Amino acid sequence: xxxxxxxxxxxxxxxxxxxxxxxxxxxxxxxxxxxxxxxxxxxxxxxxxxxxxxxxxxxxxxxxxxxxxxxxxxxxxxxxxxxxxxxxxxxxxxxxxxxxxxxxxxxxxxxxxxxxxxxxxxxxxxxxxxxxxxxxxxxxxxxxxxxxxxxxxxxxxxxxxxxxxxxxxxxxxxxxxxxxxxxxxxxxxxxxxxxxxxxxxxxxxxxxxxxxxxxxxxxxxxxxxxxxxxxxxxxxxxxxxxxxxxxxxxxxxxxxxxxxxxxxxxxxxxxxxxxxxxxxxxxxxxxxxxxxxxxxxxxxxxxxxxxxxxxxxxxxxxxxxxxxxxxxxxxxxxxxxxxxxxxxxxxxxxxxxxxxxxxxxxxxxxxxxxxxxxxxxxxxxxxxxxxxxxx
Ligand SMILES: *Cc1c(COP(=O)(O)O)cnc(C)c1O
Numbered sequence: 001x002x003x004x005x006x007x008x009x010x011x012x013x014x015x016x017x018x019x020x021x022x023x024x025x026x027x028x029x030x031x032x033x034x035x036x037x038x039x040x041x042x043x044x045x046x047x048x049x050x051x052x053x054x055x056x057x058x059x060x061x062x063x064x065x066x067x068x069x070x071x072x073x074x075x076x077x078x079x080x081x082x083x084x085x086x087x088x089x090x091x092x093x094x095x096x097x098x099x100x101x102x103x104x105x106x107x108x109x110x111x112x113x114x115x116x117x118x119x120x121x122x123x124x125x126x127x128x129x130x131x132x133x134x135x136x137x138x139x140x141x142x143x144x145x146x147x148x149x150x151x152x153x154x155x156x157x158x159x160x161x162x163x164x165x166x167x168x169x170x171x172x173x174x175x176x177x178x179x180x181x182x183x184x185x186x187x188x189x190x191x192x193x194x195x196x197x198x199x200x201x202x203x204x205x206x207x208x209x210x211x212x213x214x215x216x217x218x219x220x221x222x223x224x225x226x227x228x229x230x231x232x233x234x235x236x237x238x239x240x241x242x243x244x245x246x247x248x249x250x251x252x253x254x255x256x257x258x259x260x261x262x263x264x265x266x267x268x269x270x271x272x273x274x275x276x277x278x279x280x281x282x283x284x285x286x287x288x289x290x291x292x293x294x295x296x297x298x299x300x301x302x303x304x305x306x307x308x309x310x311x312x313x314x315x316x317x318x319x320x321x322x323x324x325x326x327x328x329x330x331x332x333x334x335x336x337x338x339x340x341x342x343x344x345x346x347x348x349x350x351x352x353x354x355x356x357x358x359x360x361x362x363x364x365x366x367x368x369x370x371x372x373x374x375x376x377x378x379x380x381x382x383x384x385x386x387x388x389x390x391x
Contacts, residue, residue: 026065028247032056058235062243066250067219070209073188073253075195076221080230081246085184085204086112087239088218089151092200093117094237095229096149096178099125104143106152108133108161108361110182111349113151136163140171149178154193154300155185158309158345158369159284159362162293165300169197178226184208185335189260190302199226207336208306210252211259217241217249259338259374264303266377270370271308273381279318279391281311281364292362307335307371309345311364318391319344319366325387328379335371340380342370 004012016035034053036042045052053059063081070079082088093116097103103126105117117128129147131139133156140150150172154163165181172179181198183191187208193201203209205217218241220230234240241249264287271285283290286297287304297304312319323331329340333348343349346365350358358364372380 026062026247026250028243029056029061030243031060056243057238057240060240060243060246062250063241063246066241066246066253069250069253070188070203070205070219070221073192073256074201074221075192076201076227077224078227079219079221080227080234081205081241081249082218082220082234082239083241083245084216084239085110085182085202085206085218086116088202088204088220089113089180089182090116090120091230091233091237091239092180092202092220093121093149093151095226095233096180096200097121097126098148100127100146101148102127102129102144102146104129104131104140104147104150104177106131106133106136106150106163108156108159109151109153110157110184111352113182117151133161133163137167137171140168140175140177143175143177147175147177149180151180151182153182153185154191155286155297155305155307157185157349158307158367160185160286160291160305160307160309162286162297162300164296165191165193165198166196169193169199172199173197185305185307186301187256187260187305187336189257190264190305191300194222196300199223200230205249207334208260208263209256209336210249211256211336211338212248212252213334213337213339215245215248215252217245260306261303262374263306263372266372266374266380267306267308267370268304269377270372270380270384271304271310274308274310274384274388277385277388279313279388281313281366284309284311284362306373307369309367309369312366312368312388312391314366314391316344316346316365319368321390322387323368325390326383327386328375328383329370329387335369337371338374340371340373340375342368344368 067079178199180200182202184204200222203219275283285308332341
């Protein structure tokens with residue numbers, strides 16, 4: 001017998017063949033590197049990498065498929081996927097700022113984004129300028145001349161505030177300040193911010209986009225010219241999404257609209273059931289008429305989203321009893337999954353906030369945040385009402 005020996009066959013047999021399989025799903029390309037036929041092909045990559053393959057920190061077909069789906073959902077020229085929402089935010093800001101620039105940091109941000117600015121970017125010479133959510137467009141207009149980027153969120157955590165995105169984006173454009181919006185709580189089903197003038201939209205795909213609490217990832221979407229800088233940053237810093245994670249994201253996104261529309265309906269139903277309850281001081285949900293940004297939310301959002309918050313009378317002790325009495329709703333952080341989750345901001349996202357900061361943001365010691373899943377809405381209402389009996 002001639003031909004390759006067993007060890008060689010073990011390495012090569014069956015690999016890298018182009019199988020024309022009309023699969024309905026995108027395979028997981030579990031490869032770090034790709035073959036070139038010739039030196040001319042390898043050299044051609046350097047001239048025009050588009051449509052060619054070199055190394056998976058640079059490009060991976062499964063990840064690219066997920067990026068194309070996100071770009072399509074956001075109405076973006078492109079998207080870039082990352083290992084986490086924080087890796088996505090990091091690359092978006094690193095690509096937008098250099099030492100000496102000022103970053104406008106909205107005062108209602110995901111805690112880790114604030115830490116990224118204050119503990120990391122500031123050390124590299126970026127000046128951090130806090131700007132208030134209230135009157136954000138005016139604060140942008142009055143920003144110092146070295147302001148180069150703004151980070152803000154809609155809806156915010158945990159009070160579900162909605163920014164006047166077109167006004168804020170226009171104020172940024174007028175000053176050549178790059179607007180970066182974390183739209184994780186909205187998902188592209190409820191909010192498409194790029195057509196409203198925002199420069200870069202960031203998602204933690206860990207939440208609604210994947211939707212099954214089994215994936216950690218992030219994405220940045222925007223115009224090609226801006227995205228190229230974000231991709232260059234990813235090539236160098238290496239916060240890439242893994243191909244297997246991209247598959248989970250692709251699969252999750254297929255049901256994104258069905259899930260989010262149902263979660264919108266359920267969250268509104270739950271919010272209405274809680275509003276006016278004698279043990280509830282306040283319910284925060286953008287599609288309730290009582291919400292501070294109700295008119296704006298109805299104008300900008302397709303739905304109020306899957307997250308609502310409410311403040312129980314009696315402060316922390318009371319909300320802790322409600323929290324501990326939940327049956328169907330799991331006591332867990334995160335959001336956007338098929339199972340309902342509840343967490344108390346003052347012992348999670350806002351554990352370091354002072355009383356003054358809590359009051360300024362409308363968060364109480366008795367506030368509970370609930371992310372509704374796909375359970376029957378009436379079962380969720382029943383669970384929350386029985387838990388409120390313990391307040
Ligand atoms: C979860 C979350 C993040 C961070 O995303 P990770 O995937 O956990 O890194 C950023 N922004 C918002 C609004 C989030 O909810």
